[in-house]
Amino acid sequence: MNIQGADRLSKLPVYLFDDLDAQKAAEVAKGVDVIDLGVGDPDRPTPGYIVEALKQAVDNDRNHHYPSYKGLPEYRRAVAHWYKTNFNVDLDPEKEVLACIGSKRGVADLPMALCNPGDVVLVPNPCYTAYLPGILMAGAEVHFMPLLEENDFLPDLDAIPEPVRHRAKLMLLNFPGNPTAALGPLSFFQKVVEFAEQYNIIVSHDAPYSEAVFDGNRQPSFLETPGAKEVGIEFHSVSKVFNMSGWRCAHAVGNAEVLACLGKMRSNVDMGVFQPIQYAAIAALTGSMDFTREMCRVYNRRRDVLIEGLNRLGWNVRKNPASFFVWTRVPQKGISSGEFAAAVLKKSGVLFTPGRGFGEYGEGYIRIALTVEEDRLREAVDRIEKAGFVYI
Numbered sequence: 001m002n003i004q005g006a007d008r009l010s011k012l013p014v015y016l017f018d019d020l021d022a023q024k025a026a027e028v029a030k031g032v033d034v035i036d037l038g039v040g041d042p043d044r045p046t047p048g049y050i051v052e053a054l055k056q057a058v059d060n061d062r063n064h065h066y067p068s069y070k071g072l073p074e075y076r077r078a079v080a081h082w083y084k085t086n087f088n089v090d091l092d093p094e095k096e097v098l099a100c101i102g103s104k105r106g107v108a109d110l111p112m113a114l115c116n117p118g119d120v121v122l123v124p125n126p127c128y129t130a131y132l133p134g135i136l137m138a139g140a141e142v143h144f145m146p147l148l149e150e151n152d153f154l155p156d157l158d159a160i161p162e163p164v165r166h167r168a169k170l171m172l173l174n175f176p177g178n179p180t181a182a183l184g185p186l187s188f189f190q191k192v193v194e195f196a197e198q199y200n201i202i203v204s205h206d207a208p209y210s211e212a213v214f215d216g217n218r219q220p221s222f223l224e225t226p227g228a229k230e231v232g233i234e235f236h237s238v239s240k241v242f243n244m245s246g247w248r249c250a251h252a253v254g255n256a257e258v259l260a261c262l263g264k265m266r267s268n269v270d271m272g273v274f275q276p277i278q279y280a281a282i283a284a285l286t287g288s289m290d291f292t293r294e295m296c297r298v299y300n301r302r303r304d305v306l307i308e309g310l311n312r313l314g315w316n317v318r319k320n321p322a323s324f325f326v327w328t329r330v331p332q333k334g335i336s337s338g339e340f341a342a343a344v345l346k347k348s349g350v351l352f353t354p355g356r357g358f359g360e361y362g363e364g365y366i367r368i369a370l371t372v373e374e375d376r377l378r379e380a381v382d383r384i385e386k387a388g389f390v391y392i
């Protein structure tokens with residue numbers, strides 16, 4: 001036998017975290033107690049009332065069958081209710097809500113449902129790594145929109161060349177941004193809607209951190225923007241703000257025609273979210289938001305401990321307004337983000353994600369996840385100081 005993967009597989013990058021996992025495993029094998037500030041996976045457990053809802057639903061054998069790919073009617077109504085309560089956005093649960101087995105899957109399927117070979121997809125850079133595979137698999141072209149600090153990490157729509165605008169079919173956005181931690185204001189969304197209308201571009205906003213905001217900030221839903229539902233959709237997920245990353249439950253909401261394309265694609269390749277998990281997510285979405293608010297306070301304190309600690313070492317880190325991430329410049333001159341992250345891991349056992357892993361405009365930055373307890377963050381700062389990464 002001569003087994004070879006398809007040519008299109010070779011277009012896919014090595015999954016960023018595989019590489020980090022290998023570096024981490026090498027340190028762990030040497031006996032190092034690695035403080036992993038790499039992947040942004042919520043560290044605390046799913047709240048008990050959500051786990052209880054799953055347990056009850058799993059005892060009901062009506063929930064043991066193939067689920068509908070669209071999501072239970074109760075689930076779609078809960079999502080619509082949540083959008084009304086949190087964003088004052090009206091959604092028709094029948095046509096404007098679609099359940100997904102995680103938004104990672106949703107954002108990967110979307111370009112395959114919408115794009116023909118040769119279509120252009122406008123993609124922020126740096127960006128979440130799962131945006132590219134679906135585009136490449138669809139044979140579409142990527143046009144990167146650089147996210148620069150001087151533009152508050154917002155894409156500069158005016159910089160998109162005219163011919164690209166005409167060939168573009170889809171624009172991807174993500175606020176609060178991963179990895180940049182930037183907020184997307186309504187004034188920016190308004191420009192996006194006008195741009196999308198003018199050039200007939202579908203917009204997909206990925207918003208898994210929309211409630212993870214600090215210092216009185218607010219992240220509006222893209223769908224709050226007048227006209228947004230005519231041009232696009234939004235992905236939201238229970239993974240991050242309800243500590244449910246392992247459960248694989250999310251939803252796409254907004255434009256009914258876009259969702260019909262995505263739904264057709266999904267109905268052919270999967271069967272939907274296990275119903276007890278949907279009932280657990282309903283408990284999350286219809287319950288009080290106290291848990292999420294308390295988690296925000298936890299992340300807020302962690303952020304302050306980490307940033308104040310690093311700034312004592314002369315790192316000059318700006319406080320991120322949202323998300324579980326600190327996105328900051330490599331504090332040392334003349335060294336790449338990958339070299340810096342590797343040096344910190346080797347000398348202090350603290351793992352950061354090099355910004356280059358999120359795209360070329362991520363070079364010069366590192367991403368630090370706030371998904372460990374405060375005492376571990378204090379220890380991380382101590383170790384970094386002892387290892388000599390001090391810039392005063």
Ligand SMILES: *Cc1c(COP(=O)(O)O)cnc(C)c1O
Pocket residue numbers: 101102103104105128174178206208236237238239240245248249250
């Ligand atoms: C974590 C993350 C997701 C994935 O969420 P799931 O619903 O768990 O698949 C999607 N987009 C961004 C930007 C993320 O950071």
